[in-house]
Amino acid sequence: xxxxxxxxxxxxxxxxxxxxxxxxxxxxxxxxxxxxxxxxxxxxxxxxxxxxxxxxxxxxxxxxxxxxxxxxxxxxxxxxxxxxxxxxxxxxxxxxxxxxxxxxxxxxxxxxxxxxxxxxxxxxxxxxxxxxxxxxxxxxxxxxxxxxxxxxxxxxxxxxxxxxxxxxxxxxxxxxxxxxxxxxxxxxxxxxxxxxxxxxxxx
Amino acid sequence: xxxxxxxxxxxxxxxxxxxxxxxxxxxxxxxxxxxxxxxxxxxxxxxxxxxxxxxxxxxxxxxxxxxxxxxxxxxxxxxxxxxxxxxxxxxxxxxxxxxxxxxxxxxxxxxxxxxxxxxxxxxxxxxxxxxxxxxxxxxxxxxxxxxxxxxxxxxxxxxxxxxxxxxxxxxxxxxxxxxxxxxxxxxxxxxxxxxxxxxxxxx
DNA sequence: AAAATTTGTCCGAAATTTCGGGAATTTTTA
DNA sequence: TAAAAATTCCCGAAATTTCGGACAAATTTT
Numbered sequence: 001x002x003x004x005x006x007x008x009x010x011x012x013x014x015x016x017x018x019x020x021x022x023x024x025x026x027x028x029x030x031x032x033x034x035x036x037x038x039x040x041x042x043x044x045x046x047x048x049x050x051x052x053x054x055x056x057x058x059x060x061x062x063x064x065x066x067x068x069x070x071x072x073x074x075x076x077x078x079x080x081x082x083x084x085x086x087x088x089x090x091x092x093x094x095x096x097x098x099x100x101x102x103x104x105x106x107x108x109x110x111x112x113x114x115x116x117x118x119x120x121x122x123x124x125x126x127x128x129x130x131x132x133x134x135x136x137x138x139x140x141x142x143x144x145x146x147x148x149x150x151x152x153x154x155x156x157x158x159x160x161x162x163x164x165x166x167x168x169x170x171x172x173x174x175x176x177x178x179x180x181x182x183x184x185x186x187x188x189x190x191x192x193x194x195x196x197x198x199x200x201x202x203x
Numbered sequence: 204x205x206x207x208x209x210x211x212x213x214x215x216x217x218x219x220x221x222x223x224x225x226x227x228x229x230x231x232x233x234x235x236x237x238x239x240x241x242x243x244x245x246x247x248x249x250x251x252x253x254x255x256x257x258x259x260x261x262x263x264x265x266x267x268x269x270x271x272x273x274x275x276x277x278x279x280x281x282x283x284x285x286x287x288x289x290x291x292x293x294x295x296x297x298x299x300x301x302x303x304x305x306x307x308x309x310x311x312x313x314x315x316x317x318x319x320x321x322x323x324x325x326x327x328x329x330x331x332x333x334x335x336x337x338x339x340x341x342x343x344x345x346x347x348x349x350x351x352x353x354x355x356x357x358x359x360x361x362x363x364x365x366x367x368x369x370x371x372x373x374x375x376x377x378x379x380x381x382x383x384x385x386x387x388x389x390x391x392x393x394x395x396x397x398x399x400x401x402x403x404x405x406x
Numbered sequence: 407a408a409a410a411t412t413t414g415t416c417c418g419a420a421a422t423t424t425c426g427g428g429a430a431t432t433t434t435t436a
Numbered sequence: 437t438a439a440a441a442a443t444t445c446c447c448g449a450a451a452t453t454t455c456g457g458a459c460a461a462a463t464t465t466t
Contacts, residue, residue: 108293116319120319123323123330134333134337145380150356150357161349170442170443
């Protein structure tokens with residue numbers, strides 16, 4: 001599970017207090033004093049969540065939220081808000097903020113919210129990874145001649161076997177259940193050289 | 204996104220109030236009056252989350268939580284708790300509850316928490332689906348003779364082509380770039396009959 | 407109902423693949 | 437360094453695959 005929490009808070013005291021709270025919970029706070037400083041950390045595939053004050057000198061929490069959404073639509077942003085700003089925070093949620101915390105808030109409450117956000121972020125990133133993987137393995141071949149597709153597959157099988165056998169043709173041939181000579185025949189057809197598959201680790 | 208919310212609440216008034224709140228938000232409440240009644244709805248792959256009172260005549264929220272976890276480790280459970288029971292709720296969170304709400308709670312707050320839980324549940328289920336799919340397509344063949352693996356693949360290609368061609372061998376053959384007769388040869392080898400691929404829609 | 411098209415099967419020649427044997431060369435092992 | 441093993445290539449016979457032609461049966465179109 002992810003642990004990074006990008007903290008955007010101009011009040012130095014509060015900021016370090018939050019950092020301490022998170023560190024006690026084995027999270028990884030990344031403290032910043034405002035939007036400008038935080039900006040470069042906010043990027044697609046950020047492996048964590050954002051915890052931002054809503055009211056700051058230069059920019060407000062909405063700036064953070066909007067910027068985060070341009071970088072990654074599914075990057076959870078939790079806003080810290082004073083009691084009088086709760087309606088603002090609710091509006092922020094409608095615009096995609098993940099949650100808000102009313103200042104001052106109990107450490108427990110903050111940790112609970114962060115855990116939920118981090119869990120969601122982890123799930124989102126896992127989802128993306130698995131989907132990418134699926135797309136790759138699925139992009140096998142959907143067009144082309146039967147023989148072209150079969151040759152593509154045969155090449156892959158042979159290369160995989162050679163790779164597993166550390167480039168040793170004899171071993172690969174046995175694994176594939178064919179005589180060495182036959183494998184050489186096939187390799188010749190596909191312009192595969194065994195050397196390319198030797199020494200998978202180091203050199 | 205999922206919308207089901209299994210409500211476990213013995214107080215009929217509060218229960219119907221919650222139902223109304225959820226319906227206004229286009230969610231799908233499933234009201235029950237206690238653990239016994241809810242039990243049969245709690246199952247693996249439930250497409251929603253659980254919202255349960257923590258203090259009830261027959262069983263308490265922990266019973267619900269534990270039972271849910273035996274059915275599905277990743278089924279979010281939100282607990283409704285009186286003010287005096289907040290410490291209990293925090294303990295429940297450590298045991299895997301997703302969140303808790305202090306009674307009486309503002310409809311907005313409840314909806315926000317439910318949305319987060321439903322979003323997480325949706326992500327979890329998507330994750331499972333994609334992983335299953337990946338496992339299937341990945342279980343191609345990692346062992347066996349070269350010819351065995353190639354034949355398996357050839358069979359799949361042919362069946363896919365026939366399926367696309369509505370079981371018409373001539374069309375499938377053209378798509379595969381081979382003469383019709385050759386495809387018949389191959390089909391004979393694999394015991395594939397074209398009829399099996401006809402009429403994919405209706406009859 | 408007749409005509410036209412498609413299906414499914416068989417045949418046989420040409421092309422390709424398989425595979426054992428052999429042998430020169432390189433790499434690894436002892 | 438000597439021996440053992442593996443690589444890479446060539447050959448040729450046996451087996452398999454490809455593919456066009458032909459044709460009866462089944463289906464669809466007209």
